[in-house]
Structure formats: structure tokens, C-alpha cells
Ligand SMILES: NC(=O)C1=CN([C@@H]2O[C@H](COP(=O)(O)OP(=O)(O)OC[C@H]3O[C@@H](n4cnc5c(N)ncnc54)[C@H](O)[C@@H]3O)[C@@H](O)[C@H]2O)C=CC1
């Protein structure tokens with residue numbers, strides 16, 4: 538049997554990579570920097586499948602170079618790097634990896650909030666720098682117990698964070714495009730975006746990046762938050778205006794920011810945000826556990842192989858062109 542010609546903009550963990558190797562002839566981009574548009578366009582000339590990732594833009598201009606493409610499998614749940622409408626116009630189904638990364642990402646998001654509010658990372662630096670004296674002049678944190686957590690984007694991961702927050706004795710309010718029918722079961726209350734900004738002690742962002750959410754948090758929104766507010770972005774960097782956030786932190790307009798995602802990404806080591814004392818940044822590791830990344834890789838491979846065989850992708854973001 539002939540193998541399917543595919544392009545991968547990065548490799549997947551071994552179980553998934555091995556499965557693809559069995560059925561596909563792979564052009565694999567292995568360098569640290571993202572593949573350029575020109576190289577990808579050239580590689581896609583004969584490709585029937587594409588394994589995509591968040592740092593590579595897939596748009597109309599690129600698709601014009603890919604006349605044989607039958608399926609795109611994004612190895613993430615977020616797909617803001619892909620012009621899905623352009624794919625749909627060309628009848629190309631786009632797969633992603635919803636669900637399998639929910640618990641790992643919720644652990645990281647809530648863990649980061651706990652870390653910042655209890656200043657765990659600062660405590661460790663304190664000890665490492667030999668500043669731990671008998672007088673215990675340690676930096677104090679704040680309690681999460683009894684505080685109000687405001688979740689913006691109460692989808693799969695948002696709900697999983699809400700469950701964790703409730704277990705820690707927090708009150709949870711949320712703002713979402715649609716109200717959830719299971720509010721009572723989750724123990725969460727709906728709030729308007731404005732009310733959430735003013736009432737929450739901690740604000741956690743978990744919406745997709747879209748035209749509606751790009752720049753959702755800027756000067757005005759930080760200005761409305763409590764001066765004691767902790768702000769966490771575990772979704773996508775461009776949902777937040779980085780300059781406005783840096784100014785709000787520098788002016789102590791809000792207390793602290795915790796970012797697993799940034800704009801730009803990666804954040805350069807000399808970025809002004811990193812000079813501030815009230816910020817904690819991790820390098821986009823929400824789903825980065827062995828188990829979760831393995832599940833994501835296997836679902837990516839399943840999506841890709843299904844499309845190559847004209848079969849329905851198990852997780853498809855444009856079902857109108859999914860195979861039947
Ligand atoms: N830091 C990391 O490593 C990770 C980040 N993510 C990000 O988290 C996002 C959420 O993932 P899931 O919970 O699986 O998605 P989801 O689709 O289950 O939840 C997103 C929620 O946001 C809501 N929403 C969309 N647009 C909105 C708007 N304009 N205003 C208010 N609410 C809006 C939706 O109604 C939905 O309830 C992903 O799109 C991805 O960008 C996901 C996984 C890992």
C-alpha cells in the first residue's frame with residue numbers, strides 16, 4: 538500500500554509519531570524556530586495531510602499552494618492560528634484535541650493562582666538566595682479561602698477550574714458567551730463582564746482567542762479591577778494588551794499577574810514585563826504532562842489518519858465539511 542504524503546510542522550510524542558510513520562511519508566520540520574511560509578508552501582505541494590501547531594499560521598494564501606490537502610490536524614485544542622473559514626471553503630476538515638487536556642490545564646491554571654497568591658515561587662527564591670533568617674522575614678501571601686474567583690470563559694477547562702476552586706472554599710462567578718445550564722451543579726454564579734471585573738478577587742481567563750476576545754483585557758478593564766486583584770491568563774496571549782497589563786502592574790493598579798501564555802510568545806528574556814516584581818510567567822505549559830501530551834498526540838494522529846482515509850475526524854472544528 539502506498540503511504541500518504543503528509544507534512545508535520547513539529548513532531549508528536551513517540552506512540553503517535555510511530556503510528557503515522559507506519560502509514561505516511563512524512564516531511565517533518567524539526568528545527569526550533571517555526572517553519573517559514575515559503576518552505577511550508579513548497580512542502581505542501583503534494584501533501585494530503587498536515588499536522589499543524591499554534592506557532593504556524595495556516596491561511597488562504599498558504600492553502601493556495603496545497604491543492605491535494607484533505608485534512609489538517611492541529612495538535613492542540615486552540616486553533617486561532619488557522620483560518621477555518623478558508624479551510625471550509627476548500628472542503629478541508631480541521632481536527633483539534635478537545636477534552637483530553639482539560640484536567641492538566643485546569644491543574645496548571647489553578648496551581649499558578651495558588652502559587653502566586655501564596656508566593657510559593659518567591660519563597661523558594663528567598664531560600665535559595667540565603668535570605669531565610671530566624672526572624673522569618675518572609676513575603677506574605679493572601680488566602681484563597683473565601684475569596685471570589687471570576688472565570689472568563691466557562692467552557693471545559695473553565696468548569697474544571699471552578700470545581701477545584703470550590704474545593705478550596707472559593708466563591709466562583711463567571712462570564713461566558715452563553716450561560717451554562719449546570720450552574721447549580723458547578724456551584725457558580727453568572728455575572729456580567731463588568732460586574733465580574735469589579736467583584737472578583739482573582740480573575741482567570743479561559744476563552745479561545747477570536748476577533749471577539751482579542752484585546753479583551755486592556756487599560757479600561759485593568760482599571761476596573763480591585764487593586765488587590767490577581768489576574769491569570771491561561772488561554773492565549775493576545776487576549777490581553779501586554780503594554781496595558783505591564784503599566785497596571787507597575788502602578789499597582791492590580792496586585793499580580795500570572796501568565797502561562799504571552800504576547801509575544803515566547804516572551805524575550807529582556808521583556809519589560811519580566812522586570813516587574815508582581816508577575817509570574819510560565820512558558821505555555823498548560824497541557825505539558827506526559828500523559829496529556831500523549832493523549833493529544835494520539836488524537837491528532839487519529840484525526841489525521843481519519844481524514845486521509847475519507848472517514849469522519851473524531852474531533853472536527855468545521856463539521857460541515859467533515860467526512861461522513
Ligand atoms: N495554556 C495552555 O497550555 C492551554 C490553553 N488553552 C486555551 O484555552 C482555551 C479554552 O479551552 P476549552 O475550555 O477546551 O474550550 P471551550 O470551547 O470548552 O471553552 C471556551 C469557552 O469560552 C467561551 N467564549 C468564547 N468566546 C467568548 C467570548 N467572546 N466571551 C465570553 N466567552 C466566550 C465559550 O462559550 C466557551 O464556553 C482554548 O481555546 C485555548 O486557547 C487550552 C489548553 C491548554
Ligand SMILES: O=C(O)C(=O)CO
Pocket residue numbers: 612613614615616638823824825
Ligand atoms: O491545546 C492548546 O490550545 C494549547 O494551548 C496547548 O495545549
